[in-house]
Amino acid sequence: MNMISHKLKTTFAAVSFAFAVVSTTISSAYAVDIQTVVSDRGVKALLVEDYAVPLIAISFSFKGGSTQDADGKEGTASLLTNLLDEGAGDLDSQAFQIALDDNGMKYSFNASQDSFSGGIQVLKSESARSFELLALMLNKPKFDADPIERMKSSRMNGLRAAETNPQAIASKALREALYPNHPYGRPTGGTLETMPTITKQDLETYRKNVFARDNLVVGVVGAISPDELKAMLDQVFGSMQEKANLKVVPETQVKTGETIAVDFNTPQTTITMAMPGIKRDNKDFYSAYLVNYVLGGGSFASRLYEEVREKRGLAYGVYSYLGTKDYSGIVGAGTATSASNTDKAVEVILAEIEKMAKDGPTADELDKAKKYIKGSYAISNLDTSGKIASVLSAIQSANLGIDYIDKRASYIDAVTLEDAKTIAQKLLASKPTIVTVGKSSK
Numbered sequence: 001m002n003m004i005s006h007k008l009k010t011t012f013a014a015v016s017f018a019f020a021v022v023s024t025t026i027s028s029a030y031a032v033d034i035q036t037v038v039s040d041r042g043v044k045a046l047l048v049e050d051y052a053v054p055l056i057a058i059s060f061s062f063k064g065g066s067t068q069d070a071d072g073k074e075g076t077a078s079l080l081t082n083l084l085d086e087g088a089g090d091l092d093s094q095a096f097q098i099a100l101d102d103n104g105m106k107y108s109f110n111a112s113q114d115s116f117s118g119g120i121q122v123l124k125s126e127s128a129r130s131f132e133l134l135a136l137m138l139n140k141p142k143f144d145a146d147p148i149e150r151m152k153s154s155r156m157n158g159l160r161a162a163e164t165n166p167q168a169i170a171s172k173a174l175r176e177a178l179y180p181n182h183p184y185g186r187p188t189g190g191t192l193e194t195m196p197t198i199t200k201q202d203l204e205t206y207r208k209n210v211f212a213r214d215n216l217v218v219g220v221v222g223a224i225s226p227d228e229l230k231a232m233l234d235q236v237f238g239s240m241q242e243k244a245n246l247k248v249v250p251e252t253q254v255k256t257g258e259t260i261a262v263d264f265n266t267p268q269t270t271i272t273m274a275m276p277g278i279k280r281d282n283k284d285f286y287s288a289y290l291v292n293y294v295l296g297g298g299s300f301a302s303r304l305y306e307e308v309r310e311k312r313g314l315a316y317g318v319y320s321y322l323g324t325k326d327y328s329g330i331v332g333a334g335t336a337t338s339a340s341n342t343d344k345a346v347e348v349i350l351a352e353i354e355k356m357a358k359d360g361p362t363a364d365e366l367d368k369a370k371k372y373i374k375g376s377y378a379i380s381n382l383d384t385s386g387k388i389a390s391v392l393s394a395i396q397s398a399n400l401g402i403d404y405i406d407k408r409a410s411y412i413d414a415v416t417l418e419d420a421k422t423i424a425q426k427l428l429a430s431k432p433t434i435v436t437v438g439k440s441s442k
Contacts, residue, residue: 339438
């Protein structure tokens with residue numbers, strides 16, 4: 001790791017102060033003016049101009065993710081996230097890291113099952129060089145042998161550690177049970193067998209297949225004009241191929257009704273379960289979102305928390321969630337408890353799911369869920385420029401419309417008690433697949 005220069009420390013201090021200022025500015029001005037900007041080469045972005053502080057935040061996403069890893073090369077997309085900054089253009093790994101340090105921008109890359117995403121946050125004064133470095137990372141990464149082997153070794157250490165992590169073991173077992181013979185059943189991070197086989201050519205092939213202009217969404221917030229943004233979009237993304245070369249991923253429903261018990265010597269048993277859900281574009285999404293909040297998504301305010309922890313003391317925490325993927329959807333739940341309480345905890349969770357399926361939420365529960373979800377949105381998603389940029393990217397990925405932020409509350413308010421009862425019965429009536437990882441209670 002290179003020593004951080006005095007300039008980098010000074011830049012980070014300035015950026016941190018800027019984030020503190022912009023957080024206050026944006027949260028006090030909830031309404032945002034979103035513009036659509038299209039570059040000369042047809043790259044589209046959503047922009048929120050904000051000159052309160054000299055800061056620019058950019059979020060972008062390419063559709064694809066780990067579903068585009070070649071068979072037998074699982075982990076390619078995840079490994080790529082570690083290598084884009086390990087040398088690019090004419091700069092080797094060390095020289096590029098020094099250039100990044102001197103520039104001081106914050107940046108990150110992430111690979112999920114459905115997308116490869118990234119983002120940067122930088123002071124306006126450093127933006128020209130930041131855009132140059134980002135363009136090099138995305139378009140001209142070197143993929144030299146030493147960084148590849150170093151990052152593969154780091155990934156292998158993480159994969160070995162996951163073999164003794166109860167939550168990782170449970171997630172793997174559930175994923176494979178829900179999605180047999182489907183890309184969603186494969187590990188995003190790869191395996192101890194596949195990671196060593198990934199080559200420079202595999203990385204470059206993935207990059208060329210996925211990084212394309214028709215496959216891209218961009219959100220930008222900060223001190224940048226539409227004309228400046230147009231130039232940046234073409235500089236960073238304009239030279240990419242026009243169309244992505246993606247493998248077809250089939251729509252799928254999760255396999256349910258299976259019970260899997262993994263005997264593992266650990267102080268607590270990890271419990272996870274799931275059943276078929278809905279995708280984000282389903283017309284009943286907001287009804288399902290509210291029902292899940294009441295069931296277990298509302299943390300301390302949820303039924304599962306009340307029944308599992310407060311009344312019975314079976315676990316410290318318990319949850320449920322909606323998993324909305326591009327080609328499938330799930331409703332999941334989970335907790336961790338002692339081996340002796342495993343069966344009871346599963347019994348209580350299933351009873352609450354069955355009760356919700358039968359009767360749905362009460363009018364009071366639905367009203368409280370609406371108020372919380374509407375009121376927390378500004379705090380959880382719109383309090384920094386980076387978060388707003390991520391929201392701008394996300395609403396494009398989900399085709400929610402440029403007016404989504406303004407209309408979100410009305411979508412939630414439109415859900416009736418009958419809507420909630422209907423979707424609860426539809427979503428929660430099937431028997432889930434259940435995975436437990438821990439000492440046998442027998």
